Amino acid sequence: MAWKLDCKPFPPAVLAYGEEEQTRGSNRCNLELWKRSWYNSSKDLNLLKRKTQKLMSWKSFQNVICMLAGLLVLGTTTAASMANDDAAAKPPAQLVRRAVQNEMNANNGPGVHFMFTDRKKTAHLSQTRLIVETREATAGITVAQDDHRLTPQELEAEEARLENYIRNPEELNKKRKQEKEDAERTERILRALPDAFLYEADGIERGSDAIGRAGDELVKLKFRPDPSYVPPTRVEQVLTGMSGHLLIDAKQDRVAEIDGTLQKEVGFGWGILGHLDRGGRFLVQQADVSDHHWEVTRMELTFTGKIFFFKKLNIRSSDLFSDFHEVSSDLTFAQGVELLQKKIAQEQSGVEKSENTSREAQLPKKDNDQAREAGGTEGISRR
DSSP: OOOEEOOOOOOHHHHHHHHHHHHHHHHHHHHHHHHHHHHHHHHHHHHHHHHHHHHHHHTOHHHHHHHHHHHHHHHHHHHHHHHHHHHHHSOHHHHHHHHHHHHHHHHHSOOOEEEEEEEEEESSOEEEEEEEEOSSOEEEEEEEETTEEOOHHHHHHHHHHHHHHHHOHHHHHHHHHHHHHHHHHHHHHHHHHHHHEEEEEEEEEEOOSSSBSTTOEEEEEEEEEOTTOOOSSHHHHGGGGEEEEEEEETTTTEEEEEEEEESSOEEETTTTSEEEOTTOEEEEEEEEEETTEEEEEEEEEEEEEEETTTEEEEEEEEEEEEEEEEEOTTOOHHHHHHHHHHHHHHHHHHHHHHHHHHHHHHSOHHHHHHHHHHHHHHHHHHO
16 A cells, blocks of 8 residues: 655644544554455355365364364464555554654663674775774774785774774764764754655565564655755755655664665755765665664765865765674773774684684695694794
């Protein structure tokens, strides 16, 4: 069932009345779906009843069991169909508003902290970073670049950069402030979603480990700009020219994916401050990574434009976040850096052990035995 609603802003009283009427309409729709489902099921049940009577007269236990299995399949199919229809029948604006509110609650709550891996690609290079969330700020260290592990000198420079934050509280405060400002801009975009777009249902998809929750139904909603929306700040201005789709996990009321593309050039400050070109795109996916705790798993940004007429803007980046492991939510930044260092040491030890095993496997048996004997003799002389 496709819904097409106008998400223009209304006064609170009118909005409350509209939502009440939408709910009533949804209930009437669900009642009609139930009636049709019950009528079709009744016809099937009557047919099954007549067949069962014949089977009982045959006294075939095996056939009776098969018929009961058929009844169970019928009931399961009917219930699943009604559940699908119920999720699809919810007004898109209501789904978006509830999901956005839930996202806001999750972002502002105490939350759970994780250590994870970020594989980032840009137009010029690729990096693999280990990241840990702490109560003070996020600590991250690069461990590979262009698919090659950092040299000991490069890794030492990365550790010195993190140590600088620990030794200089002012630098750490600047980092914390920057992360807070980034989070506030993201929250502004999120808060604007229910009002900035007009939504239309576009089917159901299935969640996975990387998008939503594995096995959950994701309601797909197409969106386009609401011409009556007036962005309150420059941050929300980008939404006025964007179309795309959302995937919402209706069971958990979470946004599993947002994919938007600029359908026109969007200017800032009457074009004086700059503009973004048509065709710019952003994609954000998130998933349930640990017992109803959702984290971003993928982010892609592709934008071109200009700033102050002369400075070109060219953003092309892709981030894949994986290997989430829960850590203490009370970690200090210094403790987070220690965790990163331990993780790197463990990985290096594992890589070296694997390389030695692989090297020994490639040697002929005689040379392999001599290598072991030489190693043993060397060990004795050192002792």
